[in-house]
Amino acid sequence: MSAQVTETAHGSLGLGVDDLLAMHRTMLTARLIDEAALRQNRMGRAPFVVPVSGHEGCQIGTAWPMRPGIDIWVPYYRDLGVVLVAGMTPEQIFLGLFSKASDPTSGGRQMPSHWSSRGLGIVSHSSPISTQVPHAAGIAYAMKYRNEDGVVASWFGEGATSEGDWHEGLNIASIHRLPVVFICENNEYAISVPQSKQMAVADVASRAEGYGIPGFVVDGNDVLACFRVMKEAHDRARAGEGPTLIECKTYRFLPHTSDDDDKSYRSREEVEERRHHDPIERFATYLVDGGITDRAALQTVHDEVKTQVESAIKAAWDAPDPDPATATRHVFAEDDP
């Protein structure tokens, strides 16, 4: 059931010019936050950073059809782009990066990039990989049970597909034809482990057949292709046709985290080559070539986002740290104030 999906003109997708520019701006916001976060890391102000660079196309593309306030987001740590679409602000991101008391994900308890916000419908995830996949199925079960119109989407890396929980979650979701979309951001590595040592197949999407659900491979660096395949999966989910497995082929430009040194496991030439498929630059070219915007306007966007990121950093940095006296709170509901 897996099929190749290639670039498509935005018109047929129902995306207007405003949508396209907003998508581009969000991708750029993710990228500039990433770069700023790494600068903060080098300055000694952010002990731990999880880079997103390279994944912006598949993240913004697959997140865009989701409806904030109705649908539920079940992301993983690399999904800075996803949570921006869900409504998290750059300042909130940096509150998390600096583990401030008002960090919306955990009040500075979890590592940065462990997204969560009940208000935004973003479900908290932990560090153990793939545990969120059955959660997504369970939320979708509750939606169906309650006759809601919602859709759940869960994102994960290709490494995550090796865990038992991944299998169990997909199996249960497909048995009940639940309104959930599973999105694999396949960047070919799980930290240092290459895909060839992670699985014996070329495509994660080839696993869909074993669950009786549609599986698609899409170019993850093509934001519009990602949008299209997600839009269709989202529609199927709402129509009661059950889950879809989407595999976005992409690449991470930077080390796994700020603690990683990727030189031991992949060549600089490989990384350099992949940078030529930058999803942001590709989308910018599409927008300019299609006459939707021009380079000068894009530069203005760049400058605006940069300013926004800088002021987010400043505001977040000045926010108060968590009070150690709160460390024992919220183990149980009755500990809550």
Place this chain on the structure above:
Amino acid sequence: MSAQVTETAHGSLGLGVDDLLAMHRTMLTARLIDEAALRQNRMGRAPFVVPVSGHEGCQIGTAWPMRPGIDIWVPYYRDLGVVLVAGMTPEQIFLGLFSKASDPTSGGRQMPSHWSSRGLGIVSHSSPISTQVPHAAGIAYAMKYRNEDGVVASWFGEGATSEGDWHEGLNIASIHRLPVVFICENNEYAISVPQSKQMAVADVASRAEGYGIPGFVVDGNDVLACFRVMKEAHDRARAGEGPTLIECKTYRFLPHTSDDDDKSYRSREEVEERRHHDPIERFATYLVDGGITDRAALQTVHDEVKTQVESAIKAAWDAPDPDPATATRHVFAEDDP
């Protein structure tokens, strides 16, 4: 990659008359042990019985290409037929059923039908379902690492395929192209849970594609068809071509165990209908119609096996019980005498 495999004449399989008769005798032995065990249960002498009836075709068929002394068996509790092929004797089976001190599987520690015998190359399994699947992969890894010619086969029910361990085991085995064959005895129920609530697909074998290995569906009530598909898988494993997933469609004629009452979850009509596809009767008809034996000779075999089972019961029943003073032994090797 999944394909239908249907009945084949034995000639093309390299099976001689002796093989056929021995296969038939083994199937019958499994059946008569089963029936005798349930009688012992009703007599109050065997507190727990796991029936095999209905599975003899797929068990003897898939076990037959294995080479005792070279290959390693990783069965599950329903595999009475498999362990008979591996070399376990009826008396040993009843020593286990009566949990005697000389029970080869565990000295009366495990429930009956939790097969094990290091001498026979049968790996001990536990009650938790599917945990043995990664073991099979690990043994196959060791065989390959040590340049042995061996093959590992692991059997399990269709319910077992839902566990994370099943997925993880198949994935690792396929990554390393290990010499292991995975055999699903699909009897449509996991205790009471029907296949439709276990998975969203018609065939477990459809999962093979997601691991990049061949998957086959075979009529589990056709012992020769099971033999053929297993023989080919075994050959592929020895040739370094990696794992195969075989799904045998079969049915269990009796309740899940002697503790189960299957009337709550399947109709008597359904069970009655399935009994018409009895693998033993079918094979007997093949042998008689093909002029390999006649009904009188088969009756003689039946009587011989019955006598053998009766004397096995007697010998086993008279064997000594475990000594309570041994209960603390073998937690660690240094506790061993």
Place this chain on the structure above:
Amino acid sequence: MTEKNLVTAIHDTLHDEMAADDRVVLIGQDVGARGGVFKVSEGFMAEFGEQRVIDAPLAESGIVGVAIGMALHGLLPVAEIEFADFIHPAFDQILSEASRMRYRTNGDWGCPMVIRAPCGGGIHGALYHSQSIEAFYAHIPGVKVVMPSTPADAAGLLHTAIADPDPVLFLEHKKCYRLIKGDVPDVPQPTPIGQADVKREGTDLTVVSYGYELHRCLDAAARLEQDEGIHAEVVDVRSLAPLDTETILVSVRKTARAMVVYEDNRTYGAGAEIAATIAERAMFDLDAPIVRIGGPDIPAMPFAGALEHYYMEPEPDHILVAMRDLAHF
């Protein structure tokens, strides 16, 4: 009040909770047409439908993980693990997910859910249908662990557990299921989680226990009182986590002799925490060393009758002997 056995009390309470609130759903293996292997959900599928009584695939981590998702989105799932021995594939979902959801989100999300698991030995279940699992789970901050030993407590604690905003592991000792009978209130009486219960008053020594062993202790206490005039106080822990240290300490300070009895493997078992707590906080109130009786440190009860008996009920009755010795120390 109606007299019921323990398993009927659980069946009836679960039934009433499901009838009262359609957010309560049951998920587990064989809970549907089969009504559960111990018949706890007998008749439920017919009454509440397949949407609420969910026959799950053979995947404990998935069952707990899906229940977490349900709990996050407005349902009150009760996940049944067929035997407690099979809960371990879900250890990570319980430890890393259910128990930490509230803490790691600084109180933003929570997981109101119950995991039911029939545990314990003495029912000829061998190594994998006999285990005690409470020590592993009671050590996880963020999960509550209870084990009722009477029908009334089973009803009261299940009622409370379903209403609790946090995950509760609800352990049911299989040997008590049909053996233990008692009056159960006809209208639900919530039993608070985190409260031990003095099941028998006495003055000469304190015996702290729970589950099936509690009944063995009560039995020994009755015999000792009748035959030898020894008055043992028997405290039913009921809630392993949070542990009600106060009730235990009050009793121990009164009797000045303490004994802890549990079925699980002795070393690093739950009784260690109870004994340690007494040692730290009431040592100078004691007239004798603390006595701790746990199961042998072997995987679990073997199948063969003689071996199982060795584990479950060593002879002469070591509980009674230890109680007598402690009283006379």
Place this chain on the structure above:
Amino acid sequence: MTEKNLVTAIHDTLHDEMAADDRVVLIGQDVGARGGVFKVSEGFMAEFGEQRVIDAPLAESGIVGVAIGMALHGLLPVAEIEFADFIHPAFDQILSEASRMRYRTNGDWGCPMVIRAPCGGGIHGALYHSQSIEAFYAHIPGVKVVMPSTPADAAGLLHTAIADPDPVLFLEHKKCYRLIKGDVPDVPQPTPIGQADVKREGTDLTVVSYGYELHRCLDAAARLEQDEGIHAEVVDVRSLAPLDTETILVSVRKTARAMVVYEDNRTYGAGAEIAATIAERAMFDLDAPIVRIGGPDIPAMPFAGALEHYYMEPEPDHILVAMRDLAHF
């Protein structure tokens, strides 16, 4: 003798074991080209090849399960869990399989294997890269659990663990990796599993600890001796299972004052077993109640510096204060 830090001692020992016996194979995430996230296997893949240094997929249960299979068929696998916090998906394989293989086959099969896991907090790892896991695993009959706190013990225990015919969980405290240095014998000196070690002799009180906390205890003991003339004896448990109760009891009987210090969540933690053992077997030798210091009962160390500090090193130094109070009791 060569001075090394703890992680180098582990690297070197593992290297030598692999060089000496080709049945030893290493399996885990990122152990290959990356050399492990803590560089324990740096250079191994180049030296021993991909067959022996196996970069595993992201599947802990599969890793342990495959290692069990290897152990059953003649290899001596060393499975690396990237962080101890991620071992829990393998809980069932460890508990139900590795630990019970010998017992359930009446001694017929066995699982000679080592599972290495970097554990503990204080390295800014937040809730899921900081956990103490020893209490869960030490409670499983059939598994040995060790945690060295010095480079020499790390080398000696790893050597012994690989030679052991049964499964050994080898815990490495991450905070000790680079911080703790010491002399390591150039030829392997096996350290027996099941033996505690008196790391500092003293007469006034006994402090029982292990892992990183042991060093905090040693440090407090040194300061108390120098500043206040209090002589604390510090016992390094080293092997949680089997637990060397004799060494602990001998020390406690000598000093008549006992304290147990551990980093893990206090309640139902490993220190409970140690305290309970002392209470049962040496209570009348004690001049003061047993003192038990464990971590707070919160999931683990939060990420924010102030919160992590609250967990790891509360101020004023509560270990030192408690030692002083106990000495003066």
